[in-house]
Amino acid sequence: MAKQDDNLLKKIISHAKEYGFIFPSSEIYDGLAATYDYGQNGVELKNNLKQYWWKFMVQMHENIVGIDAAIFMHPTTWKASGHVDAFNDPMIDNKDSKKRYRADVLIEEHVAKIEAKIKKEVTKAAKRFGEDFDEAQFLATNPRVLDNQKKIEAINERLKKGMESDLDDLKLLIEELGIACPVSGSKNWTDVRQFNLMFSTELGSLADGASTIYLRPETAQGIFVNFLNVQKTGRMKIPFGIAQIGKAFRNEIIARQFIFRMREFEQMEMQFFVKPGEELEWYESWKQKRIQWHKALGLGEENYRFHDHLNLAHYANAACDIEFDFPMGFKELEGIHSRTDFDLKAHEEHSGKKLQFFDHQENKSYVPYVIETSIGLDRLFLAVLSASYTEETLEDGSERTVLKIPAALAPTKVAVLPLLKKDGLPEKAREVIDGLKLDHTCQYDEKDAIGRRYRRQDAVGTPYCVTVDHQSLEDGTVTLRHRDTAEQERISIEALNDKIVQLVSFKTLLAAQ
Numbered sequence: 001m002a003k004q005d006d007n008l009l010k011k012i013i014s015h016a017k018e019y020g021f022i023f024p025s026s027e028i029y030d031g032l033a034a035t036y037d038y039g040q041n042g043v044e045l046k047n048n049l050k051q052y053w054w055k056f057m058v059q060m061h062e063n064i065v066g067i068d069a070a071i072f073m074h075p076t077t078w079k080a081s082g083h084v085d086a087f088n089d090p091m092i093d094n095k096d097s098k099k100r101y102r103a104d105v106l107i108e109e110h111v112a113k114i115e116a117k118i119k120k121e122v123t124k125a126a127k128r129f130g131e132d133f134d135e136a137q138f139l140a141t142n143p144r145v146l147d148n149q150k151k152i153e154a155i156n157e158r159l160k161k162g163m164e165s166d167l168d169d170l171k172l173l174i175e176e177l178g179i180a181c182p183v184s185g186s187k188n189w190t191d192v193r194q195f196n197l198m199f200s201t202e203l204g205s206l207a208d209g210a211s212t213i214y215l216r217p218e219t220a221q222g223i224f225v226n227f228l229n230v231q232k233t234g235r236m237k238i239p240f241g242i243a244q245i246g247k248a249f250r251n252e253i254i255a256r257q258f259i260f261r262m263r264e265f266e267q268m269e270m271q272f273f274v275k276p277g278e279e280l281e282w283y284e285s286w287k288q289k290r291i292q293w294h295k296a297l298g299l300g301e302e303n304y305r306f307h308d309h310l311n312l313a314h315y316a317n318a319a320c321d322i323e324f325d326f327p328m329g330f331k332e333l334e335g336i337h338s339r340t341d342f343d344l345k346a347h348e349e350h351s352g353k354k355l356q357f358f359d360h361q362e363n364k365s366y367v368p369y370v371i372e373t374s375i376g377l378d379r380l381f382l383a384v385l386s387a388s389y390t391e392e393t394l395e396d397g398s399e400r401t402v403l404k405i406p407a408a409l410a411p412t413k414v415a416v417l418p419l420l421k422k423d424g425l426p427e428k429a430r431e432v433i434d435g436l437k438l439d440h441t442c443q444y445d446e447k448d449a450i451g452r453r454y455r456r457q458d459a460v461g462t463p464y465c466v467t468v469d470h471q472s473l474e475d476g477t478v479t480l481r482h483r484d485t486a487e488q489e490r491i492s493i494e495a496l497n498d499k500i501v502q503l504v505s506f507k508t509l510l511a512a513q
C-alpha cells in the first residue's frame with residue numbers, strides 16, 4: 001500500500017460510495033459531518049467483521065462471555081468513570097483559517113515528521129553501507145539521529161506534562177516548534193482550552209424534572225456495571241472476560257479522515273478480570289493474542305505495529321495501541337489497556353455496592369484488575385478496505401479495480417452468472433443459486449457481457465463467480481472463477497457448495513490462533 005496516500009483515501013471514499021459500502025449520512029441534505037451510513041455491501045462486511053471478532057473472543061475462549069448493554073446509562077456512571085470531569089481534548093483554533101485542531105495531535109504530527117527524518121537517514125545509510133549496515137549501531141551513534149531523538153524525547157516530555165496540568169505550556173510548545181495551520185499556513189493561534197467529548201441529552205420531559213444523561217462515549221462501562229451480574233449468573237471464575245459490540249458517541253473536535261474518526265461509531269471491547277498483581281502478565285498475553293488475530297486476516301504483517309503509550313490515561317498502569325498503516329500513515333486501530341481496579345473501585349464508591357470477587361482458593365474477596373482490548377469496528381472496516389483496494393492490469397491487458405477482501409469477510413461470497421440470457425441458462429443458474437444460498441450470501445446477475453459482470457463482482461470483492469454455460473446443461477458442470485488470480489476451473493454443480501464452504505470458511509482464519 002502507498003504510504004500517506006491522500007489520493008488513495010479519496011479513491012477508497014468514492015469507491016465505497018459507488019459500490020454501496022458507505023454513504024455520507026443524510027446526503028440529500030448535504031450530509032452531516034463525521035457521520036456515515038453503511039450500504040448494502042458495507043453492512044455485510046461489517047457484520048462479518050463483528051462475527052470474526054466475536055467468534056475469536058467469545059466462542060474460542062471458554063472463559064469469555066458476551067453482553068449487550070444499553071447505550072443510555074445512569075448519569076452517575078460517567079461521574080464514576082471520570083468522563084464528566086476528565087474526558088476532554090485540548091483544542092486550539094487558528095485565528096486566520098478559523099479551523100479547530102487538537103493541540104496534542106498537532107504536536108504528535110510534528111514528532112512524526114522528526115521520526116520520518118530519522119527513518120530517511122537510516123534508509124540512506126543502509127543504501128550506502130550495503131550488507132555491512134548495522135541499523136542498531138547506526139541509531140545509537142549517528143549524531144544527526146541522536147540529535148533528533150533528543151528533540152523527540154524533550155517534546156514528548158513537555159507534551160505529557162502539558163496534557164496533565166499545563167495547557168498554557170502546550171500553546172507555548174506549539175509556538176516554539178513553529179507549527180503552522182495546514183490550511184492558512186499561519187502561526188496565529190488561540191489559547192488551548194479543554195473540550196468535553198460527551199454528547200448529552202435530557203431524559204424525561206422538563207415538567208417532570210428532566211435530568212441530563214449522556215450517550216455512552218465507550219462501551220466499557222456497560223460491562224463494569226454488569227460485572228457482578230455476569231460473574232454470579234455465569235458462575236465465572238477469575239480470570240474471565242466480558243465482551244461487547246456496540247455504538248459509542250464522541251463529539252470529536254476534528255472529525256476528518258472518513259470513517260477513521262466519527263462522532264457515532266462502533267466499538268468491540270472486552271474487559272478481562274484478573275487477580276491483582278497478575279495484570280501485567282495478562283496485558284502481555286492479550287497484546288500477543290490481539291496482534292496475531294489481526295495478522296491472521298492476511299492484510300500484510302508489515303501493516304501493523306505496536307505503539308506504547310507515554311501519556312497513560314488516569315486509569316491505566318500500562319497501555320499500547322495496535323497501529324495500522326492506513327492511507328494516512330500508521331494510526332491507532334485498537335487499544336490495549338491495563339486499567340487496574342480503577343473502574344470497579346470507582347463504581348463501588350459511587351454506588352455504595354460491593355463489586356468484588358470471592359476467591360475460594362485464597363479465601364478472601366478482592367476487586368479484580370482489568371485488561372481491556374478495545375477496537376473500533378469502523379477503523380477495522382477502513383483497514384480492510386484500504387489494504388484490499390487494488391488497481392491492476394490482467395494478463396489479457398484489461399484493467400480492473402478489485403477489492404481483495406479476505407474471502408470469509410467478503411459481502412457476497414458467490415455470484416452466479418448465466419453466460420447468456422436464453423437457452424435455459426438463467427433457469428439453470430437459479431437452480432445453482434438455490435443450492436448455495438442456504439450457506440452463502442449469493443448474487444444473481446445476467447445483465448451485460450460476462451467480462452463486465454466479472455469486473456462488477458471484482459469491485460465489490462466477491463471471491464467466487466460461478467458461470468453457467470451450455471456445457472452445464474449437458475454435463476452438470478460450471479466454471480468457478482477465482483477473484484484474485486482470475487483463473488477458472490471446471491467443477492460439477494454437485495461438488496460446488498462443499499468446495500465454496502471450505503474456501504470461505506472463518507476456520508482458515510481462526511484455526512491457527
Ligand code: ATP
Pocket residue numbers: 218250252259260261262263265266267332333334335374375376377378379
Ligand atoms: P484516538 O486517540 O484516535 O482519539 P482513543 O485512544 O481515544 O482514539 P479509545 O478510547 O482507546 O480511543 O477507543 C478504543 C478504540 O475505539 C480506538 O482504538 C478506535 O479504534 C475506536 N475509536 C475511538 N474513537 C473513535 C472515533 N471517533 N471514530 C471511530 N473509531 C474510534
